[in-house]
Amino acid sequence: QRRLPLGPALRQCCGGAVTLVWERFDDASLPETLPRARPLGPASDMPEAVARKRKAMRPGAPPALLDGWLIETPLPVAQPLWVWGAGHVGRAIVSVMAPLPGRAITWIDLSPDCFPDEIPQGVTMIPAAAPAALMPRAPREADHLILTRDHDLDLALCHAALAHGFASCGLIGSATKWARFRSRLAALGHSNALISRIACPIGDTSLGRDPQAIAVGVASALLKGGNEKMTRDRAV
Structure with a gap:
C-alpha cells in the first residue's frame, strides 16, 4: 500500500x-x-x-x-426505475436520474421516433406498440413513473401496474385527472387501498410545473425514499 x-x-x-x-x-x-x-x-x-x-x-x-x-463491501443492487413516456417530463426525469448511481432505468414509449437522438448511458430504451404488455417484465420491486401523452394509455399502465405489483408508482396529471382515474380503476376491480398506492400528481408543486422542476421534485422523492413504497402522502 x-x-x-x-x-x-x-x-x-x-x-x-x-x-x-x-x-x-x-x-x-x-x-x-x-x-x-x-x-x-x-x-x-x-x-x-x-x-x-x-x-x-x-x-x-x-x-x-x-x-x-x-x-x-459489495456494490449495491441497482434499484429498477421504469419510465413510461418520452415526452418533455420523461426526458427531463431521465436526464436527471441517469447520472445518479444505484438506478437501473428502463425507458418505454410507442416507437423509436418518440425518444431523443441520444439516450443517456446505462438507460435501456424499449420502443413498444403496446407498452402495457411489458408490465409483467418489470421487477416487482421497481419504481414506475407513468408519463405518456395518452390518458387511455396512462390508465392501462396504472391498471397493469396494480395487477403486477411495484415498489412505487407515480402518475403525471392533475387532481381532476386522478379523481377520474380512481373511479375507473375501482371499476376495473382494484381496491381503494391499492389504488392509493399510486402517487398523483407527481413532483414538488412548490418548485413549479416546468418539466425540469417536476424532474427535480421526482428525483428528490426517489432518492429520499430509497426502496420504501411510495404513497400519495409522499408523492413522487
Missing part, C-alpha cells in the same frame, strides 16, 4: 491524502463473498474494531482501512 498526499505533486489542490492498495488475484484467491476484511500486512487475528466495522458497512460503502486491515 502507498499513501499519497493530494497536493501539487499530483496536480491536486483539494488537500488530504489517498491510500492506494495493490492486490493480485488468481482463481484460488478470489473472494467468494463480500463484505470482506483482510490484513494488508502479515496474517493476524481480526481485531474486534475491524469485525464491527465490517458488520456495520452497507453495500456500496467505499473501502475502509482500519488498523492495517482493508474492508470492502
Whole structure:
C-alpha cells in the first residue's frame, strides 16, 4: 500500500491524502463473498474494531482501512426505475436520474421516433406498440413513473401496474385527472387501498410545473425514499 498526499505533486489542490492498495488475484484467491476484511500486512487475528466495522458497512460503502486491515463491501443492487413516456417530463426525469448511481432505468414509449437522438448511458430504451404488455417484465420491486401523452394509455399502465405489483408508482396529471382515474380503476376491480398506492400528481408543486422542476421534485422523492413504497402522502 502507498499513501499519497493530494497536493501539487499530483496536480491536486483539494488537500488530504489517498491510500492506494495493490492486490493480485488468481482463481484460488478470489473472494467468494463480500463484505470482506483482510490484513494488508502479515496474517493476524481480526481485531474486534475491524469485525464491527465490517458488520456495520452497507453495500456500496467505499473501502475502509482500519488498523492495517482493508474492508470492502459489495456494490449495491441497482434499484429498477421504469419510465413510461418520452415526452418533455420523461426526458427531463431521465436526464436527471441517469447520472445518479444505484438506478437501473428502463425507458418505454410507442416507437423509436418518440425518444431523443441520444439516450443517456446505462438507460435501456424499449420502443413498444403496446407498452402495457411489458408490465409483467418489470421487477416487482421497481419504481414506475407513468408519463405518456395518452390518458387511455396512462390508465392501462396504472391498471397493469396494480395487477403486477411495484415498489412505487407515480402518475403525471392533475387532481381532476386522478379523481377520474380512481373511479375507473375501482371499476376495473382494484381496491381503494391499492389504488392509493399510486402517487398523483407527481413532483414538488412548490418548485413549479416546468418539466425540469417536476424532474427535480421526482428525483428528490426517489432518492429520499430509497426502496420504501411510495404513497400519495409522499408523492413522487
